[in-house]
Amino acid sequence: MTDARRQRAPGLRILLMVMLCWLMAMAYLALVRRPVEGDAGRAAWPDMRIDLNTASVDELQVLPAIGPGLAERIVADRQEHGTFASLEDLDRVPQIGPSVIERIRSYAVVESADEGG
Secondary structure: OHHHHHHHHHHOOOOHHHHHHHHHHHHHHHHHOEEEEEEEEEOOOOOEEOOOOOOHHHOOOOOOOOHHHHHHHHHHHHHHOOOOEEEHHHHHOOOOOOHHHHHHOOEOOOOOHHHHH
C-alpha cells in the first residue's frame, strides 16, 4: 500500500498547489478591486473617463471606435469651434455619429466646457 500512496502523492501535491495558487489569486483580486472612499463617504470607483475638452490626440485614441484620424479631427474641431458642451456635440465632427457617441459614452466625459477653446 505504501507504493500506491506514493503514486497518488504527486497528483495530490499538484492539486494542493493549484488550490493554493487559486486562493492566492483570489486574495490578490480582492485587494486590487477594493473601491476607494468617495466624497460622500460611500465606496466608489475612481472616475477614469477621458475629458473630451482636454484630452490629447493620444488620449482620445484610447476610446473605443476612435482611431488616429478621428482623434485628430476631434482636437481640430475643438480648437476651431471651442469646447464641447455635451457628448452629443461630437456629432459636429465629421464621421462621428450617434453610434460612435454611444460606444464612447461610458468612457468619455465633458467636464471643462466653460474654459473656452
